[in-house]
Amino acid sequence: MPSMSPDEIVALTKKHSFFSWSAQDSVNPIPMAKGKGIYFWDAHGKRYLDLNSQLMCVNIGHGNERVIEAIKKQADELVYAGPSMASEVRATIGKELAEVMPGDLKKFFFTLGGAEANENAIKMARHFTGRHKIIARYRSYHGATSGAMTLTGDHRRWANEPGIPGVIHTFDPYKYRSQLYQEGDSDQVFARRCLDQIEEVLMYEGPHTVAAIFIETVTGTNGIIIPPDGYMQGLREICNKHGILLICDEVMAGLGRTGEWFAVDHWKVVPDMITMAKGLTSAYMPLGAVAINEKISDFYKDKVFYGGLTYSAHPMSLAAGVATLRVMKDDDIVGNSKRVGKIMAGLLDDLKAEHPSVGDVRSIGLFGCVELVKNRKTKEPMAPYVGASAEMNKLGAYLKENGIYAFTWRNMLHTNPPLIITEKELREAFEVINKALEITDKAVGG
Ligand SMILES: Cc1ncc(COP(=O)(O)O)c(C=O)c1O
Known part of the structure; x- marks a missing residue:
């Protein structure tokens, strides 16, 4: 565990380093401490399932020896x-x-x-x-x-x-x-x-x-x-x-x-x-x-x-x-991406069947996203092309609170886990997403 407190890590990082694509006062970084497999932990010891492989990049998972x-x-x-x-x-x-x-x-x-x-x-x-x-x-x-x-x-x-x-x-x-x-x-x-x-x-x-x-x-x-x-x-x-x-x-x-x-x-x-x-x-x-x-x-x-x-x-x-x-x-990582990717496609379809705020789901392998709308007929997006919305912010916050690190951007929720994820682990993540989408469902009108 780090020798600084989580608050010190965040404060000192924010003081001297410049964050990308952000107004500096708006950033709220997780003090990341370690990673293993599909998970990473923050300096408080909280575990996150990394549903975005950080920036869609940690494909073989964290901490591979x-x-x-x-x-x-x-x-x-x-x-x-x-x-x-x-x-x-x-x-x-x-x-x-x-x-x-x-x-x-x-x-x-x-x-x-x-x-x-x-x-x-x-x-x-x-x-x-x-x-x-x-x-x-x-x-x-x-x-x-x-x-x-x-x-x-x-x-x-x-x-x-x-x-x-x-x-x-x-x-x-x-x-x-x-x-x-x-x-x-x-x-x-x-x-x-x-x-x-x-x-x-x-x-x-x-x-x-x-x-x-x-x-x-x-x-x-x-x-x-x-x-x-x-x-x-x-x-x-x-x-x-x-x-x-x-x-x-x-x-x-x-x-x-x-x-x-x-x-x-x-x-x-x-x-x-x-x-x-x-x-x-x-x-x-x-x-x-x-x-x-x-x-x-x-x-x-x-x-x-x-x-x-x-x-x-x-x-x-x-x-x-x-x-x-x-x-x-x-380890046939590509094969796992294909196999578990098929399961993910089914789980995404289930979300679409269950949640009125899901306008479309798309995936290929373990590269997936849920496109959220306020109205399925008009396809009005849950957030505008540029800028966030209260619903998308709440969705991201709920997932984070419940141990899922996911990428929410515009009106999309991405599902891009490390390619080593198992079916069981993926299903666990989707259970949390399933619950989280009740937030966006509330914003559906018409
Ligand atoms: C499709 C694509 N091309 C290029 C880049 C830029 O890569 P880098 O950030 O390593 O410069 C990215 C980064 O996200 C990307 O997704």
Whole structure:
């Protein structure tokens, strides 16, 4: 247990460190003390079931001894090697990661996180194609650095504008709220309409000016938006037709979260680049990567890539990455995500059947969310697009009080537990959610 009191920890942390995405006086951090498996404890000794894997990143659960040991061993052997060095751990991670990548995505540029991976993917796409525009989508988050923030479609972009030039936003395949979806439409029909809309955008932008279509394969923070079957395949065809690169940001959706190693595997689509981070080390150390396909890696055989980072391929991060990948393989973490994910889909459906405030539920693997509404017919959200609501605040507070750490944002409650969760543990968490939704049910009108 820490030597400071819980109050001291919070007060001193707040005094000197700056919190992200917040007015500083409004933050109320949990003094986190330790984590093990799907749980973490605060400095008071209170236990929380981590239903959001912290920031959708602690995929193999907290405190895994094999990863911790690997980090310690690496520290004893070689703590740092500059980015121009080769090292055993760097040799090993490439091989371990290449084994689980789709298609010909076998070469990796290592960064420290997701935003940096996306920045470098933008740079490579522009250099490779000689074009400058990037098509991204409104319901997306790609990171908080300048380029990644410009790609980001959600409202966090507004305060950071103007960003980099040449980014155009289009709409997501968001069945529940899309103007292009009508009750009863098949996936194929809905996918076709979404793709036609993208083709239309391309016609007006000039496809020959577009370097890349840059998407979250499955949208994360902005509400677990799963593309209808045919969408990813169609996007791949559009990109092929126009010589545009398809870049999939799987910082959140990758590494087992959706029940496959990468979300694109659900549709057997191979993008030109995949960016990743979070689950790559289960967040035990900071690490991101851009995976590039053969034609891009061939391009760089005799051309200089003008980009670099002091901590690119940092041995400590890579050691955590190698150990995490081995844990994932040895323990069939991806299989567990798929199996328990199916149970979670059923539990989400049960919530929808029972609670009038549940407008929609969506999940793929252990990547899920409940979309809350005040009125199922009008789909009026339980909180506005920007800003909170009393009901959503109360919902979050109830869950926290009852030992469930969950992510509530806009009108969504996310269910993204560590991928090691068992059916029994998941059912326990959903019992608390079931009770908690009585709060939002009270706000249902009409
Ligand atoms: C889809 C996606 N891309 C990029 C990022 C940015 O990653 P990082 O915070 O590691 O820079 C995130 C972070 O949540 C993300 O969810």
